[in-house]
Amino acid sequence: MQLATKIAALAACLVLGATVFELVRKKRIREEYSLVWFAVAIGFGGLVLLDRLTLRIINLMGGTNVSSLFFFAGTFFAVLMLVHLTVRISEIKRKQNVLIQESGLLREQLERLSRRIEQEAEVPSEREQ
């Protein structure tokens, strides 16, 4: 791997790690979801630094250049992340439906109780008259 390519790839990993860290610090990403992105940044950084090992892995897979391994790993990770996010969205949608239903039911119950209290308050005042 050429030095310029190495520097660019390492810089990309550092930017990714720093961005995720900043998002966690600002509470825009929960810690539990940030771990996977730190792992990606460290993993890709490792592949860049250990380029001889990277090349051996590529040769074992029948490839000839380093970029093909990064492309393969990147695509595979992106697909895995999409599946993970779909699972999370489905789970959130299910929980959201329950909350929406409960919110409607509680509002109906509140209205019913308020009406009953108003009616009970009216009855004694009518008796007093």
Add this chain to the structure above:
Amino acid sequence: MNPRMLAVIPAFNEQESLGAVLGEIARVDGVDAVVINDGSGDATSEVARSAGFPVIDLPVNSGMFCAIQAGFRFALRRGYNIVVQVDADGQHDPAGIPALVRPIVEHDLDVVIGSRFLGEVQYRMPRSRLLGTRLFAWITSILVRQRITDTTCGFRAYGPAAIRLFATDTSFEFRDAVGLVMLKRGGFSLAEVPTVVRPRHSGESSISMLSSILYPFHYLLALAVVYLREPVRRI
């Protein structure tokens, strides 16, 4: 069974037709009703309240099944043992409720479906939709080993076990044919009775062109999932 019946009416922007539907329900003996306002932007909620019916206002539009399930939760908490699903657009005739619930009251069945294709058929639908409906009914009949003629009619009645299941299981949408197959796999009993479905009082159907195109694929995928999952259990 001493029936305590609740008509669950999911409604989304149905201010024009809802009043008439509620008026018809009020004339059916022994049936209470609850309107589930599914985030309507019109006066649906006010129409139901002014008619004297309880309303569950969902804060945002969440889809037909979410609305119906809110009705099942309401029924379970208020001690109803029969739920009848009635559309707010006036297509379902509430006068048909006694015939719909009879198999549950007299024979303890779990779910009764109103069928537009039994008895004297008056319902007209486009040929392509009719073909699809017949095909789904045929596949469903094979899977549940029982003749089912109409899998998509929403005019249905549910007994106590089905109410408990629908009110508490949030992991799956028990709708249309897939819901019937899932119920049958779980040992629930099904029956059909003839029903008349009328044209809408007003407004437009919520079924879009895209959802009509995607429906067969969704149906087949959901059916496959039913057989890959554990059967539902009576609670």
